[in-house]
């Protein structure tokens with residue numbers, strides 16, 4: 001029901017009943033509960049159905065009171081943020097990793113969240129969502145393995161919960177971003193969505209009928225070591241030509257360094273060089289997007305999703321990269337592939353979406369602590 005208000009608000013209670021299949025009496029009762037919790041409010045605008053009869057007051061999301069905390073741990077830095085109930089980033093900051101031990105990273109993330117909350121008086125945090133690449137088990141709230149960070153069996157839910165005093169929900173970032181696209185992005189209303197994330201970590205997630213597939217111990221979507229035909233990069237696993245080794249931003253940056261284009265490991269500098277007209281930077285980016293396109297083609301064959309969302313730096317900023325990617329996908333399917341809906345805030349949105357997905361599934365389960 002809260003999803004119907006998110007997607008259609010301001011919306012009449014009778015419309016909610018039609019959209020959800022709930023009885024008008026149940027909708028009225030839930031509306032009263034949600035309004036009391038501060039999740040929805042009566043909209044200011046009055047509507048008359050068909051211009052006759054008693055005017056009724058539509059309801060809308062109350063996005064002024066609550067936020068969720070967001071923590072996304074990448075290899076070089078952690079992004080902490082606050083998101084409102086519409087998935088919009090209210091505040092954020094990036095915390096660079098001096099060390100990557102879990103205890104240090106999570107303590108600094110909690111400090112960052114506390115500072116953001118202190119800077120936004122009037123908003124109360126309902127819970128915290130955590131997302132990271134690698135193998136993350138939602139049910140146990142654990143990062144089982146993140147080789148690039150050197151994390152193994154890290155009880156994130158417990159540690160972050162102890163630091164923040166808030167309920168913490170944990171998931172892999174590709175799955176987190178499927179939820180972001182379903183709830184707040186371009187995949188709203190799609191019956192099946194595939195998300196491919198190509199950063200330093202490369203992984204995928206798939207949702208059908210509003211359910212993201214996790215599988216036993218949340219191992220679904222681990223595609224890092226799929227072999228790429230013609231690949232030349234040596235992977236951390238010892239083999240040559242693994243998808244993650246070929247597509248990672250580290251590989252892109254190393255190739256750009258070898259070509260004398262950039263001297264660091266920030267892929268945005270390669271995008272910047274391409275924007276300034278460097279033809280080698282353009283070629284490196286379009287070639288990478290083309291390889292991502294081949295991976296999309298493979299996954300399309302296996303999963304046949306209605307929509308494909310790709311988070312990759314080239315296609316988020318360059319039309320020629322998106323064209324190159326789509327050329328690798330069967331012509332009839334190319335238009336179903338689109339870049340992330342959150343080009344400027346993808347990491348900030350990822351963690352928070354883990355929490356917001358839980359909120360929209362079970363508003364009363366998430367909220368009681370605030371009564």
Ligand SMILES: [Zn+2]
Nearest residue numbers: 225235237242
């Ligand atoms: Zn490998």
